[in-house]
Amino acid sequence: MTTLVLDSGDLFGTRTKKEQVQTEFMCEHTQSFGYDAIGLGEREFNYGWEFFEKMMKTYRLPYTNANVRDAGTGELLLPEFLIVERQGIKFGVCSVMDPSQKIISMSAKDRDYEIADPVATMRDLVPRLREQCDTVVLLSHLSDRPTEALLREVQGIDLAVIGHSFKSYNRERIVGDCVMLSAVHEGRVIGRADVHVNNDDGKVMSVQVHITSLDDAVDDDPVMLQAVNDFLQAAEDRRVAQRAAFPREMGSEDEAFLTSNNCKACHTGIYQEWRQSKHAQAYTGLRAKSMQFEPECLVCHTTGYQYHNGFDEQERTSLSHVQCEACHGYGTEHARNGDMNDKARESCTACHDEDKRPCYDETKHDRFEYATFWEKIAH
Ligand code: HEC
Ligand code: HEC
Ligand code: HEC
Ligand code: HEC
Structure with missing residues (x-):
């Protein structure tokens, strides 16, 4: 035998x-x-x-x-x-x-x-x-x-x-x-x-x-x-540590992101334009690289990652991609007084910051400049 x-x-x-x-x-x-x-x-x-x-x-x-x-x-x-x-x-x-x-x-x-x-x-x-x-x-x-x-x-x-x-x-x-x-x-x-x-x-x-x-x-x-069990615990510790580098502490627990589907009902034309933009595919790019669980990428490729009630990779909320509210802020704060325009104009450099971007490649990407970049997605 x-x-x-x-x-x-x-x-x-x-x-x-x-x-x-x-x-x-x-x-x-x-x-x-x-x-x-x-x-x-x-x-x-x-x-x-x-x-x-x-x-x-x-x-x-x-x-x-x-x-x-x-x-x-x-x-x-x-x-x-x-x-x-x-x-x-x-x-x-x-x-x-x-x-x-x-x-x-x-x-x-x-x-x-x-x-x-x-x-x-x-x-x-x-x-x-x-x-x-x-x-x-x-x-x-x-x-x-x-x-x-x-x-x-x-x-x-x-x-x-x-x-x-x-x-x-x-x-x-x-x-x-x-x-x-x-x-x-x-x-x-x-x-x-x-x-x-x-x-x-x-x-x-x-x-x-x-x-x-x-x-x-x-x-x-x-x-x-x-x-x-030791392995699973170590993996969880690693995940928590990676998430902790991008704490969820901005905004307010009382406000909510309503998703671009909400905005679509009244701002149909803008919605259609946004759908054609790269912002509407930002998460797809991560998936293609199998990086859709990495906080170091999610922070710029999803909506509200560091905000209360924002994107959560554990719950896979419907806030993937750079949606309307990534620039305009919580939909629940919609007041039609121009605040959401102001917020959006100031939002870009949170993500379009070449020094913070592991995916930045100077041979492929232009350095961010508001006027020229806005022109490409203007609505
Ligand atoms: C029930 C209809 C409705 C929905 C839903 C809606 N809006 Fe509006 N929104 C309006 C109207 C009406 C105005 C004022 C007229 C205008 O500027 O078109 C407005 C104005 C705005 C403005 C310009 C004024 C400002 O406050 O800065 C922005 C930006 C805006 N909406 C973004 C959004 C976003 C983002 C969403 C989704 C979270 C959304 N809206 C959902 C109806 C709506
Ligand atoms: C600080 C914000 C930020 C972080 C963090 C970030 N990205 Fe990006 N990423 C961007 C911006 C902004 C663009 C679009 C740049 C442009 O086209 O000028 C982009 C573009 C991309 C693209 C589109 C294709 C290309 O090469 O332009 C891919 C894929 C990508 N990033 C993957 C990643 C991955 C993977 C990570 C994590 C390792 C990551 N990004 C982290 C901001 C970020
Ligand atoms: C990448 C950031 C960004 C995204 C994503 C975005 N917007 Fe905007 N939006 C802006 C900026 C910046 C302005 C203000 C432009 C200006 O007037 O200077 C604006 C303006 C607007 C206005 C006011 C238009 C006007 O005529 O005054 C509305 C309404 C609006 N956006 C709705 C939306 C909706 C709905 C979505 C999603 C379908 C969306 N936006 C996605 C950045 C963004
Ligand atoms: C939450 C993060 C975030 C914010 C805020 C943001 N962007 Fe982006 N932007 C991205 C990412 C990520 C991409 C790349 C998406 C992809 O290709 O996968 C991108 C791509 C773009 C592109 C496409 C570049 C190309 O080569 O076509 C333009 C233009 C752009 N952003 C302009 C703006 C402007 C203007 C603002 C502010 C009004 C803004 N973005 C705000 C994350 C952001």
Whole structure:
């Protein structure tokens, strides 16, 4: 009896700063599970190659992949396969990714990648692997139907563990001489396959699959639970500290922002003009950069961030973008006496301040000047 611990990829989170921090935490703890091999998924590129490489090195994560290359040099990024020897049996473990999966990275400057056809890749690799080992295991980051198609095309794979899939198989599927296994994403279940391998030729004799759901019936591991709680507390402390740099102390708790939908009823023409302006898209730009939870950006890209009853990223109020009241002040103070015009004329430099702007790029942006800037949005 021996155990191979395998994963077919997509360990990393989605493309937000928050999930990047979570991903590092996960990598740190994944190390202690003692994986023998991990296949490459497109999510592993979400935070850029540098971050991925740092995770592999720092936490000894044994990634492997046979079909993703640097487009410039043509070199594989990871070991083409791994050989794990157990009780005299040599397991050759390899992995392929789906060329139709888009690799998108949050990193400003990343390398370009090239993903080769999985069938051609395996046709070339399997005979070479079979010369060196007894049992060939494919970590197939292709989801299940393309994996099945590949197994019909390429002989000589004994076991295929499927990734990039939302299905768990309660029992194995057999395609030709190969056993296909699948356990669902996000660590919601653990898939265990008891595989009886022939000692002489490494062929799979029989398989028994157990899918264990990690639900409330499974006790939390106290050490891991403590680590998770500590991590969540640290994340909350960090969030509070970042927010504290932009305290919500201006204006008055008795006043309210009514949103531009309110103003639209009476100032229809101005509303239409505003909709065409960049102010009406200021939050969209943050989302595109996955920065929509960062106080250091929200302060200028939303309405009333430092004011009582203004935009709140926790409640996701309808005050995203630079709306009417970001310049004119609380709608509840609407008095038709010219005050709201005065306020608006003085509002610009709270945000159009090049020294306070992390997004300022002198090659792209003009320095703020009231007359010329107002002209572009005049109403
Ligand atoms: C019920 C109709 C109505 C709504 C809703 C309304 N306004 Fe007005 N507003 C008026 C009228 C009428 C005037 C005075 C005539 C004018 O200047 O068009 C006025 C004047 C103004 C003025 C110029 C005078 C001043 O006080 O500076 C501004 C600025 C203004 N509104 C902004 C807003 C904003 C911002 C909103 C949404 C929060 C809003 N209005 C909602 C009817 C409305
Ligand atoms: C002090 C105010 C301020 C802060 C803080 C701020 N921005 Fe901006 N941002 C602006 C202004 C003003 C513009 C429009 C400048 C122009 O077009 O002249 C802008 C423009 C942008 C644009 C539009 C595209 C472009 O390059 O012009 C993006 C995207 C952007 N900011 C992202 C961010 C991100 C991400 C952060 C946080 C890291 C941030 N901003 C923080 C004021 C700010
Ligand atoms: C970027 C800041 C800004 C935004 C956003 C903005 N305004 Fe204004 N608005 C101004 C300024 C500044 C003036 C005064 C111009 C002047 O007369 O010098 C003004 C003037 C007005 C006036 C008075 C017009 C007049 O003829 O006297 C109204 C009404 C008004 N805005 C309504 C709105 C409404 C409604 C919205 C949202 C749909 C809006 N504004 C969005 C800056 C803004
Ligand atoms: C609450 C912050 C805030 C205030 C107040 C504000 N702006 Fe802006 N402004 C922005 C942001 C953020 C952008 C960029 C939006 C984007 O492109 O995503 C922007 C973009 C602009 C642009 C577009 C630049 C371009 O290249 O087209 C002009 C013009 C502009 N603002 C003028 C003004 C004027 C004039 C005022 C005052 C009357 C003003 N703004 C007040 C935040 C603000």
